Amino acid sequence: MSKRVVSIIVFPGSNCDRDLEIAVRNHMNVKTEYIWHNETNLKNKEMIFIPGGFSFGDYLRSGALATKSPAIKEVIRLSKKGVPIIGICNGFQILTECNLLEGSLIDNYNQLFICKECFLRVENSESMFSSNLNKSVVKFPIAHAQGNFYTSKDDLKRLEDNNQVIFRYSSEKGRVSKISNPNGSLNNIAGIINKEKNVLGLMPHPERAVDSLNDRDGIKFFNGLKNFI
């Protein structure tokens, strides 16, 4: 096993921290360390995950209260130094709330929580987060009530022009259309990176697709991250 250590930030309401820890440990071949939200100093600065869940009950706006945590202030500081940061589901919401990523994740178009398997077209395989996925279609489940990606027209154009969109909801064959859009996200966006390309946020859960009994596309995702830590 590599001596590298991946940090996973834990809030009182995180509920995908355990699932993520197992996926990272098994499929990135690294050690992991949980960071409690009020810690002010991250010992290991190699790669940071912000897991899914309901950080502080998701009251006010999903992820909003979490941005006031000392650990997130540290994440913001480290992001400026180029440390790779990945936010999944609630983690993505937190990253947009603290402006490390553009846009907002608003209520799903049908105002309901949605849990289902989704196909995602990998849009940009040059990013370190997706280089192992080529330009394929992967299947990860979603489970959220606020995953509807929204941003201004200009920002959306910039995101697209800069190749910052990494994942888009699609059909099994990779067709991107309204039918394959589960939550109303603009341009079917499921995951984006920042301009500097070291911060990734995505709504679907790759850590829930690493089981030999179910879908295994998540394994490719985590395997691919090995080279960048």
Next chain:
Amino acid sequence: MKKLSKKIIEEHGLTEKEFSLIKNILNRDPNLLELGIFSVMWSEHCSYKSTKKWLKTLPTRGRRIICGPGENAGIIDIGDNDAIVFKMESHNHPSFIEPYQGAATGVGGIMRDVFTMGARPIANLNSLRFGSPKHSKTKHLLSGVVKGIGDYGNCVGIPTVGGECSFHESYNNNILVNAMCVGLVKKDKIFYSTAKGNGNPIIYVGSKTGRDGIHGATMASAEFDETSNENRPQVQVGDPFMEKLLLESCQELMKENAIIAIQDMGAAGLTSSSFEMASKGSCGVKLFLERVPCREENMTPYEMMLSETQERMLMIVKPSKVKLTLNIFKKWGLEAVEIGLITNTGNMEMFFKNKLVGNLPIKPLADSSPEYDRPSVKPKLKKKKRNYKNLSIEEALIKIISSPNHSSKAWVYNQYDRSVMCDTILSSEQGDAAVVRVHNSNKAISITCDCNPVFCKSNPLLGASIGVAESWRNLIASGAEPIAITDNLNFGNPEKKEIMYQIKQSIKGIKIACEALNYPVVSGNVSLYNETKKKSIFPTPVIGGVGLIKNINHAKGFKMNEGDKIYLVGESSGHLELSEYNMMCNNFEGYPPSLNLKKELKNGLFVQKFIQKYNNVVSGCHDISEGGIILALAELAISNKKGLKIQSKKSLKELKKWLFCEDQSRYLLIIKSDEEIVRYAKIKKIKIKKIANVVGESFTVTNRFDIPVKKLINYNNKWFKKFLDK
């Protein structure tokens, strides 16, 4: 002291006889606080006074049973020092008044019952009954309840893996929301609620106490009348985030060898939790009520003792560990306070600002709670002459799969996070039971909720037995060895003889089936007075079953592959009375199919052993229940998006009976090759028959009709969307 008026006694739901019993126990008149406590402790909800006598007859022991009824939840042994804790509980009345909060707090309550015992919840299920879709409230209730269940479980991070959801006019003014929770615990790390140790501190932790749901427990035991819409008591609001904090902090504390006894504050809040703990340990309690954290100003001892504010726990800890306990709760941002201590007086002494405001003997209050043998009489079923329709096979099939009760429930289950915790192998739309892996192991548990109220209305004994058998069968079909059940008995007013008959017969039906199938009852809940304006719900004894799959590869769902063959296991007599087919034809008369429990056991064990022995040739398995063979086959086609060819040489009349009859003890096995099953059935002397092949993209009954599976899927998907968009 002011004497309590007749009106006040009546308002507390106590009869004159019960009140004089109280006076006998105390040797004096109770004060208002004490009266309130008696009223909730002796309410139907807490004391089971109308059903106790009959519940005692249920089988509760078995090789794998660690803890039966009487604790927060039942516990079974699944080997390797692992145990499963589970229970189902109703939140019917609160969900009718405020569907979102009522359902949410129902889920919260049942999860606390499970995690107080040291277990981590690993799956939630629910059994929901709504009124007719035509009833004006149904849509609002459905949306609110489903969202409430989803939001709560999703936030805490426990997968909601299955359940049932159906509609019938008997639930128009009394919906049923039964929530089940299943947890995993190490056998040597189970926590119980028996208080011990003179002088040990009692710690209160969780939400501050408000005036929520005061008298909720007595409300759950009173028939609705027309004024209850205005007379709403304060509803409880759920806070799933608080629940998550309680869960994680309790799990952390439970590693520390600090807790002596622990109980959640559910119905009747502080009263029932403190009384039950003390009564089990035969000790006394001193409470200092001014220390109870309150959300509102000027709360009285009466309100504190009876409040039903959610997300609160009470525990007795070792004196040397109080500081550690408070520190752990502080880490999780929770308020924890020492509100009292255990004594050896045998009394509950309640102090408020240094004044003794109530003093009750604990044992007599718990032990001499009333137990009734209420009179019962068999109800006469009214026969109504109706014009029956006669539907073709195709028409009836389409009608069934597009009906509210058999339409795709995707709208419901997509609101539930089914994959969090990464151990859900099958959720209930993918098989007869939900299958959840025991974390980090090669085994799994299988869980299902079942009841057929139409059968129960016609014949409560047989109907309840069929509910147990169906639950058992669903677990078998999923590849499991059924172990035990929790039951949630929902009925009308037990003071009516006809209802009491339904209750007694249903419990008897459960007893008979559980004994025959070696499938004991480890926990349960009774919800009575589910009636409005004299109209009662159909008897609805819901069975929550749990089984063990020792090898996770044996888990079976609805999966089938092109080229597979479908075998019918069991015999069909053509019983159509009370079947879905007859319902669709407007024919609601008759009796449920008969149930031969010996045959049930024989067929079930055959399927179980066949899966274990020849796992590699079995693609999937499905039991046959409502809708008969044809609906079971259609569900397989829809779920796999694959065609089926059904062969039969029967005459049209015989064919119809055979396809739609709802005879019991039957399964469909989806198999890759014929050889093994034919041989094994011969050895075991079991009737099997190849009835269909998996082929193409059409659902075909040879020489009769042919529908593209895509069309079936469309019919199946329409109803919920149309109903909710309206």
Next chain:
Amino acid sequence: MIYRVYINFKKGILDPESEAIMKTISRMGFSSIKKVSKGKFFDVEISKTKKGLKDLEKISSDLLSNPVIENFKIIKK
């Protein structure tokens, strides 16, 4: 005419959202903030008749608010 319908929790109803927000405010160090409670409002345009206001009352109690747990107040903008 535009009216604003304010909706807030009835006295004594648990407001978990505000409690969670208040805890964060305390953690952020604002000791002068004592209590937060949550509400929402709707701006509704109605016709200038008696009936308009009456209808607004009705939808405020039957639809916009949940009378089991919420109060409402109508104010002219």
